[in-house]
Amino acid sequence: MKKEFLDMRVRFFLTLIVMLSLFFLVMALKDWGIEILKKNQVELSKFAGKDLLEKLKDWNFYIYSQWYGKNLGQFIPIIGIIFAFPLFSREIENGTIEYLLTRRKRSRVFSDKVTVSLSLLIISIVILSLLPLIYTTFSSIRFNARYVPVLTLHAVIGSFVWYSVALLFSVIFNDQVKPLLSSFAILAITTVVGIIKPLRFFNTYSYIMSAKGMTLEDIAYSIISIVFIYLSYEIFKREEF
Amino acid sequence: MWFYIDPTSHVPVYKQICEKIKGMVISGKLEIGDFVPSVRKLSKDLGVNVNTVARAYRELVNEGVLQPIKGEGYVVKGIGEDFVDKKLRDLKEVLFELKAMRVNETEILEIVREVFKDDIRG
């Protein structure tokens, strides 16, 4: 399993560093952002309510809308995809899969990879979701964390879904580019399709950013992810190299 | 090293081993009652597979050159009944080779005469 971690460490640390930097940027630029919006107050009030500017001044609103609702939120599926897409396709492309499969059982190879990558994914998402809470605890900002648990849950499940999609593509395709592009393509398509009200389920973004706790969607998305992972395993078991 | 074998020769390795051992018996290097090296030792020394040496020893047992003694190894028994026939067959093979190399019959008969020269006189 150590080797799987070594294979992944660049993705893991880079993701954390980039997202951490983004967080600090969001927190630091609050006043600057509001100043800019103030200058365009007239136009702004046409798009958003008159209160938007006032609301943003409140840290709670700012953090929930800018971090969970935007910066972290939009990256959640992407992080899930990044952690999964090269899992099998890289080894297949590089040829090291032959080394691995002739020294370890296929089931073990699969479970090691999924265990390590999924654990690191969940750890990353949880850390990033709890960031505002951690940060405001040590600063003078008063932050009401009541929505943090449910948003964290949605973030974890949301990334899990896209992880499982990219995992499936990673097993099917023999190079690294195809799983990456295919996953993003599906992400784009489902998000657009989900704009149509009855197909809202397909827009995972609306789920990730919603703060409604313990709905059917939690279970539905989780089941889909598990199904995709199981499918990946079944395909991998039979694949020829 | 008892002898060398040539893996790239057209003569099978096990046969080369047989020939070499028989040659040693004839020249007196191996006497009747002497033990030949164990299969394992000879195969290690020659760098050939154990099965090949085992096969050579089997052949030599069949020809009456070696005798297996349980728990001890293989001991030299004698020259072997078919040995002469075998040698004649070998001679024929060599003659074909020489013929293919366009060596003259007279040249070869010269050699025969030379070898048997003493016998004819004596």
Added chain:
Amino acid sequence: MILEVEKLSKIYKSGKGVKEITFKLKEGEILSILGPNGAGKTTILKCIVGLRKADSGIVNLDGDFSYLPEEKRLYRWAKVSQMIEITKSYVDIDDEKALKILNDLRISPSEKVANLSHGQATSLYLALTLSQKADLYILDEPTWGLDPLSRSYILERVKEIPFEGKAVLYTSHITEEVEKTSDGVIIIRDGKMVESGYIDDIKEKYVAVRTKKSEKIEGYLYKETSDEKIYIIEKDKAPRDFEPANFSMIVESLMRGVRS
């Protein structure tokens, strides 16, 4: 019997593949699969180790195997010493043996795989494969890309394996190497076995016959010059005066497969 392969067949969509490959391998034996590139040698090995699935046929492997693939790829980010460590976490490795082979082939344990030349990477892979404790060593072109010294070193290590009661199955397209190392051989042409058996037996089975250009004879063509042809024929089917044939001649003729 460590390995029994019966009527193994696998045909790819391209039409290439192997048909009805059958052979047995005992403990303490070295068996080579000889054939030109593309003949199907790698396919046979991949079906035995489970990377590919045969269309039909039986593979009975009685024991553990250690495999060296044709494409000798390892993790580029790893150091040589890390590769030993990683491999050790998967299978039973004799550390000392691995380090000795690396030392003899002059590969530093602190070198990164990415910085190794093709020959050095092959040597590392060989060190990992040969130091693994197994009953059967399955090697795909183990000497390809190695310099002459390393090549003979590796062949010597391979020849030591039978003395530990283990067996070796390896592929090659270099007849002389096979002659010096193996007990038995399988000669493959276009995916089919054209001959198999102990090298010694094959040397006794075939002879060479010279003919005039016009003469009709049944056999495998070895060479054609301006005034004569040389054929390789089974001894008991040979017409008249024949000569002994070298193993290389026999293999070349069988692999060329030009029958008259």
